[in-house]
Structure formats: C-alpha cells, structure tokens
Amino acid sequence: EAGVVQSPRYKIIEKKQPVAFWCNPISGHNTLYWYRQNLGQGPELLIRYENEEAVDDSQLPKDRFSAERLKGVDSTLKIQPAELGDSAVYLCASSGDHADYNEQFFGPGTRLTVL
Amino acid sequence: RKEVEQDPGPFNVPEGATVAFNCTYSNSASQSFFWYRQDCRKEPKLLMSVYSSGNEDGRFTAQLNRASQYISLLIRDSKLSDSATYLCVVNQDYKLSFGAGTTVTVRA
Numbered sequence: 444e445a446g447v448v449q450s451p452r453y454k455i456i457e458k459k460q461p462v463a464f465w466c467n468p469i470s471g472h473n474t475l476y477w478y479r480q481n482l483g484q485g486p487e488l489l490i491r492y493e494n495e496e497a498v499d500d501s502q503l504p505k506d507r508f509s510a511e512r513l514k515g516v517d518s519t520l521k522i523q524p525a526e527l528g529d530s531a532v533y534l535c536a537s538s539g540d541h542a543d544y545n546e547q548f549f550g551p552g553t554r555l556t557v558l
Numbered sequence: 559r560k561e562v563e564q565d566p567g568p569f570n571v572p573e574g575a576t577v578a579f580n581c582t583y584s585n586s587a588s589q590s591f592f593w594y595r596q597d598c599r600k601e602p603k604l605l606m607s608v609y610s611s612g613n614e615d616g617r618f619t620a621q622l623n624r625a626s627q628y629i630s631l632l633i634r635d636s637k638l639s640d641s642a643t644y645l646c647v648v649n650q651d652y653k654l655s656f657g658a659g660t661t662v663t664v665r666a
Contacts, residue, residue, distance in 0.1 A: 474652075485562070485645050485656025486602065499653060534601060547654065549601035 445469070447550035449535050455556045461523035464553045468516065468537030475512060476547065477520050478534040486534055486549075492518065522555075530557045559584055564646050564657035571636050571664055579660045580630040581646030591622055593631050594645040596659065602645055605631075636664045 448467040456462050468475050473494050478486035489508065491499040494515040503510065507526070512518040522529055532554050536547040564581040571577045583591075591608040606613065608620040608629055619632040629646055641664045646657035 483566075484658050485647075486654075487656070488653060491652070546604045549603070551601055 447535055447537055447548055449533075449550035449553055451553055452551060453554050453556075455558065456525055457558050458527055459524040461521065462525050462555060463519055463521045464533050464535075464555075466518045466520070466535030466550060468518075468535070469548055472537035472539050472548075473515070474538045475518050476536040476538075477510060477518070478536065478549075480532045480534055480552070482531075489520070525555075525557045527557050530555055560657075561585060561655040562646050562648050562657035564660050566658060566660060568661040568663055571662070573636055573638060573664055573666055575636050575664075576632065576634050577636055577662055578630060578632040579644070579662075580628055581657050581660075583627050583629070583646075583648045583655070585648065585650055585655075586624075586627060588627075588648045588650045590649040591629050592647040592649070592654075593618075593620060593629075594647050594656070596643045596645055598643075602656075605644070633662070636662075638664050638666060640664050 450465050475492040477489040480486040488502050490503045490510050492512045495512050508522055510520045532552040534549050534552045536549045538547045562583050565579055569577050593605040594602040595605045596602040606615045606620055608622045610622050612621045617634045621630045643659040643661045645659045648655045
C-alpha cells in the first residue's frame with residue numbers, strides 16, 4: 444500500500460516569493476494534517492482536515508498561509524509571500540476513522556529553504 | 559511553557575546497554591500518549607502507544623504517570639539501529655503535541 448505522498452521534496456525560493464506544497468494521503472484516510480518542523484524541534488500542527496472541512500486551523504498563520512482540500516483527498520498548502528523564517532520541513536500526515544485515536548502516518552516532507 | 563518537554567540528550571550508549579529517558583507534559587486533560595521515532599532527515603513513525611499500566615514492545619518499555627504528568631521510554635539491549643530521535647507525543651482531542659525529541663546514538 445502506498446504511503447503519504449508529498450511533492451516537491453525540496454524547494455528553494457527567495458523571500459517574498461509564493462510556494463505551494465502538495466499532499467496525497469493514504470487511500471481511505473479521511474483526516475489530513477499539515478505540520479511544520481523546524482530544525483531541532485518536533486512537528487507543530489498547522490491545520491487538520493476531516494474530509495474537506497478544516498476542523499482545526501488555529502495554528503495556521505492566516506496572513507500568509509492558506510490550505511485547501513477541495514475533494515476531501517489531496518491537499519495543497521500555500522505560503523504567499525514566503526519569509527526567511529518559513530524555512531522548515533513541511534510534513535503532511537493522514538489517519539483513518541476517528542472512532543478512536545488512530546495512528547498518524549507521515550509523508551517524507553517538503554524541505555523549504557527561503558533565501 | 560512548552561506543552562511537551564524532553565531532555566534533548568544526546569544519549570550516547572554502547573551496543574547492548576540500556577538507555578532510558580522521559581518527558582513531561584503540561585496539560586492534565588491529555589488523553590493519550592505515544593512515542594514516535596524519527597531517523598535523520600526522515601519522517602516521524604509511531605514506535606508505540608503508552609498506557610497507564612505500562613507496556614512493552616520487545617526491547618522497548620513505556621511508562622505513564624498521570625499524577626506526575628510524566629512519560630518514560632526504556633530501551634534494553636540497544637542495537638545500532640536504535641540510533642534515532644525519539645519524540646514524546648501527547649494527544650488531546652485528536653491534536654498531537656510533539657516534544658522536541660531525545661537523540662540516542664548507539665555505538666559499536
């Protein structure tokens with residue numbers, strides 16, 4: 444079974460440029476998460492989707508970050524404009540039915556460098 | 559104060575040694591607890607859940623103390639392949655809070 448797929452794996456941009464990351468979760472997983480992981484830190488949740496609904500976006504910096512999951516499957520996270528402090532690894536994760544807590548499976552991440 | 563705090567290490571141990579480390583969490587309403595493992599430049603992967611009664615998975619033993627808001631992980635008979643960063647994770651209402659990780663290096 445395919446895991447969580449993310450692209451691109453690496454992205455280098457100049458500050459003030461826009462950037463977008465794409466995630467395809469594990470088939471059948473209704474819940475999708477975007478995390479940001481800074482060097483030497485644990486992942487921090489940016490947004491959680493249940494199907495196509497963003498149920499927790501309290502940690503998403505809405506002035507420059509946006510996300511969408513239009514058909515409840517793939518998701519895109521965008522930053523516009525990027526700042527130097529946005530350099531990090533952006534991880535997508537998915538999990539199954541929330542009848543009980545289910546393991547979150549992470550993708551390989553997109554490593555963003557803002558110059 | 560961070561929600562989950564861990565000793566960053568590094569713990570540098572010889573093969574076959576036992577290593578133990580812990581984390582503390584601030585939210586007493588936290589509902590479930592986990593240890594994730596993250597290899598260098600890789601994604602986190604679930605190592606094991608942590609139950610109140612304590613639980614083992616092979617060479618790994620996890621303990622939870624809700625009264626002290628403290629979680630521990632013990633690795634027995636360390637292998638070279640155990641070298642990684644171990645992330646302490648706390649769940650409340652399906653939101654995971656990660657610690658910064660404890661780095662373990664097992665040397666031959």
